[in-house]
Amino acid sequence: MKNLSVLGITSLLACTMLFVVCKSESHLENPYKEKTEKELETLSNEKYSKIIALASPKECSHADDWKIIDIQTVCGTNHIAYHHSVDKTILQNMINDYNKLMEIYQPMMAPRINCTPYRKPLDVICKEGKATIKYE
Known part of the structure; x- marks a missing residue:
């Protein structure tokens, strides 16, 4: 008892x-709440470049080796292709951090830019050695 x-x-x-x-x-x-617009711009460019570098460690020769993951941009949800060999947990953590930055930066920028409407991603294709997302 x-x-x-x-x-x-x-x-x-x-x-x-x-x-x-x-x-x-x-x-x-x-953590990005108190950053200036210029600081957010610099950080977003740096973080996005690192995400793309991690997601695309090699040339695209077989589209089946690639997957699609969502990422936020100043225009809303977008998609990037990533190679199946990439550690998805690390990539997702980097994207989550980037998305937090976009929560603050997006409202500042969206009214000043021309965004294309959301399109549903269909698949990844290889085009000139780069993984490219094919949309509806």
């Missing part, structure tokens, strides 16, 4: 700690 009581208290404590940690993380402020 004592073991059951200790187990119950331990479980309650663990659930409470998990709730506090999850709740506090969900309210973290965007």
